[in-house]
Amino acid sequence: DAGVIQSPRHEVTEMGQEVTLRCKPISGHNSLFWYRQTMMRGLELLIYFNNNVPIDDSGMPEDRFSAKMPNASFSTLKIQPSEPRDSAVYFCASSLGPEIGELFFGEGSRLTVL
């Protein structure tokens, strides 16, 4: 069975450019999460969707970050404009429902902003 699929796996871009990260959750999962992982701050929850609706975006760093989930099988995280401090690994995860049982993580998108 396919797990959570993220793309791209690696992205190198220059400061000021727009970055779009993509995620396909596991079919049938109703909850989707975007996390950011850095050495300094560890794993941080950026945004949580349930049934395609954003429920909690309190972790989104600032207006440069936006996330959408137009349907149950696709989500994007966009950074515009990107800055060097955005360099991190971004993980998408999905689960069957809002009550935490098991989160299934993708392999992550490693972003480097020069």
Added chain:
Amino acid sequence: GNSVTQMEGPVTLSEEAFLTINCTYTATGYPSLFWYVQYPGEGLQLLLKATKADDKGSNKGFEATYRKETTSFHLEKGSVQVSDSAVYFCALSDQGYKLSFGAGTTVTVRA
């Protein structure tokens, strides 16, 4: 607020050695507790969990017991293998969907 404190790494062991990774938590309610593992180049995956005091989670030879009196959830394995080399994350949830992760402990097992 909720938080998780993990033993700092890195931890380096020989094969067949005993592994313990300490985890303590602070929470306002009665959280569920988890251990996730991240193998090199991969996303996190759930290793084990416990949802109430005195529960023991176990998987792949790893165990952890939810100790409310000491607010701890230490991870143990009696005999590690090279394939156990990974980063281990302790986490808690008492708000449904929201997980609070520890900083992670890097474990390296040498043959």
